[in-house]
Amino acid sequence: MRTPETDLVQAGAKLQSLGFSPGASGNISVRDGDRVLITPTGYGLGGLDPDRLSVVDLAGRHISGPRPSKEFPLHTAFYRRDPTAGAVVHLHSRHAAAVSCRPGWSERSAIPPLTPYFVMRVGQTPLIPxxxxxxxxxxAGLEALPFPFRAALLANHGPVVAGADLAAAVDAATELEEVCALLLLLGESGQRLLTAPDIEELTTRYGSFWDLDA
Ligand SMILES: [Zn+2]
Known part of the structure; x- marks a missing residue:
């Protein structure tokens, strides 16, 4: 039977198999009403046990199960600021982690609008100090940012991505990793970016966020 617990275990195994969570890094969560199921501290994403997951409330209080990942505040911050977020994925995936060590592209996005899939499925992705x-x-800084976003890059660390459910969050994290790989592949060479009308068409059609003035 499919439960939020088995969904979390499956998503962890998928992210591990994609190579997005080296070592025991990365933590993922899913919202179930007013509680949050999250990976316990010290466990890699590839070996999760549905009977040994942590439960916290939206305020971050530990409710049951083993101690949650120490990075749980990022997850509860996303859920509190965005009621449509049903799952959050934080990774140390290689290309996104590399881009997180660079200065941001603009005030509100670490990454330029290189591809339509990035703009549609991820959208503007701020760099968090x-x-x-x-x-x-x-x-708390992430929670207080006064503009909408569904993904962020933690400087010198890695991505954190929200989605309506775990599948959407995993897909968006994959798209983010891919656009970061392209950005690094392009290096310092010139790059053609999507234009403002291109971006407007995509955000209108797919409901993603991109502020053209920032
Ligand atoms: Zn981390």
């Missing part, structure tokens, strides 16, 4: 992993101040 560096803090040590698990720093609650960094999560």
């Amino acid at each position: 560096y803090a040590a992993p698990g720093d609650p101040g960094q999560a």
Whole structure:
């Protein structure tokens, strides 16, 4: 039988198989009403047990199960700021982590509008100033940003991506990893970007976010 617990275990295995969570890195969560199921601290995404997942509430209080990943404040911050977020994925995927070590492209996006799939499925992706992993101040900063977004890059660390459900969050994290790989592949050479009318057409049609003035 499919449950939020088995969905989380399957998503973890998929992300691990894609190579997006080296070592024991990465943490993922799914919202189930007013509680959040999240990966426990110290576990890699490839070996999760549906009977040993952590449960916290939206305020971040530990409700049951083993101790949650220390990066849980990022997850609850996303859920509190966006009621449409049903799942959150935080990874140390290689290309997105590399781009997170660069200056942002614009005030509101770490990454330029290179491909339509990035604009449609991920949208503007702010660069969040560096803090040590698990720093609650960094999560509070993310929560307070006064513009909409569904993904962010934590500086010198990696991506955090929300979706309506786990499948959508995993797809968006994959798209984000891909556009970051393209950005690095292009290097310092010139790049043609999508134009403002291109972006407007995509965000209108697919409901993603991109502020053309920032
Ligand atoms: Zn991390």
